[in-house]
Amino acid sequence: MSVTAPPAPPPPAESRSTSPTARSVWRAWRMVALVGVVTVLVSVIALLVGPDRGPSRPLDPDDTTLAGSKALAELLRARGVTVDRVDSVRDAADLAATGDRLLLITDMMYFDEFSLSRIPGDRLIVGNVFGLEVLAPGVRTRPGQVRARSREPECSLPAAVAAGSAYMGGFAFHGPSGTTGCYRFGGGSTLISFPDSGRTITVVGDGSFMSNQRLAEDGNAALAINLLDTGRPVTWLVRPDNPPRRDLTAGESRRSIYDLMPAGIVWALFMSVIALALTAFWRGRRLGPVVTEKLPVIVRAAETVEGRGRLYRARRARQRAADSLRAGTIDRLTPRLGLGSGAGAHEVVAALAARTGQDPQQIGAALYGSPPADDAGLVGLAGYLDFIERQVSEL
Template sequence: MSVSTAPTAKGLWRRGRAAVAVALLVVATAVFGALLAGGGEQGRYLDPDDASLRGSKALAQLLRDRGVRVDRVDSVETAESLAREGERLLLVGAPWNGDYSEAERLANISGDFVIVGDQPYLDVLAPSVDHDGQARLRSREPGCRLPAARAAGNAYLGGRTFEADGESCYAGSLVTAGTVTVLGSGEFMTNLRLAEDGNAALALNLLGSRKAVTWLVPPPVGAGELPGPGGRSIQELMPDNVPWAVLMAVVAVAVVALWQGRRLGPVVAERLPVVVRAAETVEGRGRLYRARRARTQAAEALRGGALDRLTPRLGLGAQPRADEVVAALAARTGLEAGHLGTALYGAPPADDAGLVALAGYLDEIERQVREH
């Protein structure tokens, strides 16, 4: 006979979860659209005008408070024109997305350089600095004689490591080569990390050595846009009917979810048409072992089952060692320890007769344990 279950809270939830899923889909679509529209809110890495955790507005303000002029530029032309004004320091922080010729022009600007090492043309900007490896970002001791680092003390550095002819500080994540200083990471200069340890002191010592800083940032790209052919964004190249197609796809998914999520009635529990006895299952598995001549697997199954049944009776732990099991069995049954070890942990039988003998001996062991 079939038994019909009455509607319950669990059943109502199962029937209504399709509508909940559709509501969540609509909300997720709205959130995704909002993220696309305002993707720039996550912050611009090492930007002196960005007040987010990834930006560096706090450091720029500290430099200005010390009388250092900070000029934020996003082009090589502007950096070259500012270099003509006099003594300056050029900071290349976020990865520069210009081409090789622009990197060469940056390298030819006179003055001191501070370069965050994750740059595509580091070999052009700092030809005497070689990439050496990677180090985990954490608070590190200077470990060098560089005055800027020794005065700052511990700082949050790591990332890429380098080799250079000058000073090597913070496990190689800050190196100097003439007028060029290369950093493995600029995280210590972000608003998030600036107040930790000696991060602010190190940043001010490195960037405040000149009267002015030319702070180079990548050229702006529209929020949620990627540059396309001819300088146009992907959104500008996209056909006008694409947003409508996306909206239609969302509606279609919602309709299909409602259609497939409907239940015609309560769940019906039915009896199994066939009951298979455990003995038949064991016999069938044994025949499969025999057909494939899988004596090794059969022996492992026999031994594993015997150990699972014997271990609790012997009062041993969950994963006893082989010598502990053999010793406990020998003391309990009086059987020879060598025979017990061979039966439970020895090599697999060489033929079917040996497998049958092993099964019989394991049964004898279990009988002896039960009787004693």
């Protein structure tokens, strides 16, 4: 009596957790997080580039940015040196009329060098300013710029000797007779000082050592103070705060590229950056999980042979196809003929001729001859090689 086994119970249903995962929470709230990040970014940008914050003014004694020289001006005032910031030739001339002063020139874009050259007193010219041939007669600028780095003075100028190494570069100069050159480069000097008609003119190739960013490095502060603290008040000439209302003695107005830009160009640039970031985030998102495929993929040998044959035909590679057919035939026939893998052509041809009774010259031409000239010759070669193999296999 046969007993039928009861059916197997169904497998228990797979349990799935209904609690939210990190991925599901991110998908649900990512737009909210993105909007929050953009809001914070716009707020930070508004604080940094608000209407009350103007651009930096290089070597300006009232500018506290890295490019300004507020720190140097305060150090000079702490030593009892009077520092007067002016932005016109007229103001500089008015101060010069009150007594002997040192004129510091850092920018000549908006000034007339001929009007400025009539101001008496010593001059300190920083940078390769316009009109150097008028403000510093006899000075020639060496072609090319000099990489700014820490340099040794290598001169006898007291201000440079006391300061030691300083961050110098920019331009190198050659001065007239009696010039003392310091911080040399390529035959020129990045700081020169020479007498001229009862006054002293000093020219420096780059004013980075006077900026707030570089003042605390090396002997930069000592060099700047030594050049400016001469016991006389300093007239510090800077570019005008409002260039269109510059000094009227400077001739025709010259506007900078910043004056030609629209007022909202900064906001437009920042909005473009934000839009580009949002577009990159939107288009760069993942398209889904990577699809896996079981390997190895089985491909029939006939498909592989047919594919390679089509490639050879498309490239007209008859010689390569013939070499492949011949090499395969020789590899299969050599062990059947009792020959080793290193057997030469004469041995293979002689063994095949003895086994099959074929003409040795015909066999040699088929296995080691020149490549076929056309597709018909290649087909004929393949047929003959197959004929030889079948004959050897049947014997």
